Amino acid sequence: MLGMLDLAFARSQFPALAGDWVFLDNAGGSQTLIGVADRVRDYLLTSDVQLGASYAVSQLAGERVAEATRAIAAMIGAADEHEVVIGSSTTQLMANLARALRPQLRPGDEVVVTDCDHEANIGAWVRLAEHGVVVKTWRVDPESLELRLEDLDALMTERTRLVAFTHASNILGTINPVVDITRFVHERGALVCVDAVAYAPHRALDVRAWDVDFYAFSAYKVYGPHLAVLYGKRELLEGLATLNHAFIPDDDVPYKLQPGGVNYELTYSMLGVVEYLETLGRRSSTAPADDLHGRVAQAFAAGAEQEQALAGRLLAFLRDRRGVRIYGHERADKELRVPTVSFTVEGHDPAAVARHVDGASIGIRYGDFYARRLIAALGLGERNGVVRVSMVHYNTLEEIDALIARLAEVM
Numbered sequence: 001m002l003g004m005l006d007l008a009f010a011r012s013q014f015p016a017l018a019g020d021w022v023f024l025d026n027a028g029g030s031q032t033l034i035g036v037a038d039r040v041r042d043y044l045l046t047s048d049v050q051l052g053a054s055y056a057v058s059q060l061a062g063e064r065v066a067e068a069t070r071a072i073a074a075m076i077g078a079a080d081e082h083e084v085v086i087g088s089s090t091t092q093l094m095a096n097l098a099r100a101l102r103p104q105l106r107p108g109d110e111v112v113v114t115d116c117d118h119e120a121n122i123g124a125w126v127r128l129a130e131h132g133v134v135v136k137t138w139r140v141d142p143e144s145l146e147l148r149l150e151d152l153d154a155l156m157t158e159r160t161r162l163v164a165f166t167h168a169s170n171i172l173g174t175i176n177p178v179v180d181i182t183r184f185v186h187e188r189g190a191l192v193c194v195d196a197v198a199y200a201p202h203r204a205l206d207v208r209a210w211d212v213d214f215y216a217f218s219a220y221k222v223y224g225p226h227l228a229v230l231y232g233k234r235e236l237l238e239g240l241a242t243l244n245h246a247f248i249p250d251d252d253v254p255y256k257l258q259p260g261g262v263n264y265e266l267t268y269s270m271l272g273v274v275e276y277l278e279t280l281g282r283r284s285s286t287a288p289a290d291d292l293h294g295r296v297a298q299a300f301a302a303g304a305e306q307e308q309a310l311a312g313r314l315l316a317f318l319r320d321r322r323g324v325r326i327y328g329h330e331r332a333d334k335e336l337r338v339p340t341v342s343f344t345v346e347g348h349d350p351a352a353v354a355r356h357v358d359g360a361s362i363g364i365r366y367g368d369f370y371a372r373r374l375i376a377a378l379g380l381g382e383r384n385g386v387v388r389v390s391m392v393h394y395n396t397l398e399e400i401d402a403l404i405a406r407l408a409e410v411m
């Protein structure tokens with residue numbers, strides 16, 4: 001049963017929130033949990049040895065990293081830790097994935113990318129053109145700025161091997177129907193690779209239930225360290241080319257896709273994210289679920305209500321102002337969007353708007369956010385892009401009111 005988000009508890013877990021700044025650039029990077037920082041320190045000071053040796057400290061180090069990858073697998077709904085590839089960033093993981101998939105692709109095979117993704121899930125696939133792969137672009141509908149399945153249908157042929165798309169746009173905030181798109185692509189014999197970087201901070205993940213093939217997100221936007229996670233179905237990971245030493249066996253996943261190994265202390269610190277979400281779920285629910293995945297889902301469900309209220313207040317203000325254009329859904333429906341809100345103001349440079357807000361110790365951001373193809377499609381490429389306010393569950397209505405007051409001074 002859904003209760004109220006325990007906002008006081010949530011905020012107490014992020015020491016930075018007790019400072020003078022209001023953080024509304026969370027889609028750039030969220031604040032970090034105390035339980036994450038503590039574990040980085042603890043790992044480095046008590047178990048910083050190489051994994052895989054027989055002595056006790058090395059065993060402890062290995063168990064810590066393994067415990068964290070098991071917890072990540074449980075949190076995202078993967079079968080087990082073998083389906084979880086850790087990397088330094090989503091950009092790196094996408095580039096690695098495309099490279100490891102390349103030997104399976106023949107000249108004339110096709111991949112589809114969108115024009116509304118971050119470049120991480122476009123450029124990696126576009127580079128395959130150097131090997132004769134045909135790259136097609138699934139464009140958002142110019143009116144609704146949504147991806148339409150009929151447009152995808154027109155692009156897919158029997159040579160289509162993969163469709164790369166985003167779960168939520170880091171500019172529009174629009175949530176794409178991942179299950180429908182995945183089913184549609186599978187029915188046509190291709191795989192999906194989903195960028196969930198802009199989605200994962202806001203909603204529970206359930207990769208096996210959704211039947212996605214590859215699915216990536218960045219931990220530093222989900223309250224954790226500078227690390228990223230790529231889920232892949234085990235049989236698909238096993239079929240990829242190794243990126244590690246040639247003698248590492250094909251079925252040694254994820255190790256064969258983690259050349260040089262992972263960052264141990266940061267991987268271990270991910271337990272702080274899982275523990276926080278579980279605790280938040282328990283504290284925000286009248287009937288806590290009896291498993292980890294369920295409690296994490298309860299945390300996100302309660303958080304989504306808070307996010308909807310925050311985005312609702314900001315969007316109502318923006319809708320009322322003359323000369324403002326909101327990109328993406330204008331209402332804060334949590335089924336349709338995450339609380340990443342982008343807009344432009346007629347006659348105002350996005351850079352000037354953001355800098356004015358900086359002056360009130362409120363961090364927002366302007367630009368193209370590396371979703372450069374979308375910004376170009378919107379005709380904003382030469383104009384400093386959009387102003388973006390990106391909220392998460394730990395933000396407060398008072399913070400949004402302070403932002404609104406500051407924005408009102410210039411627009």
Ligand SMILES: Cc1ncc(COP(=O)(O)O)c(C=O)c1O
Pocket residue numbers: 027028088089090091092117118120121166169170195196197198217218228369
């Ligand atoms: C939607 C989206 N995808 C991918 C990325 C890239 O993530 P990383 O910095 O981990 O490479 C970002 C970063 O802002 C993003 O917003």
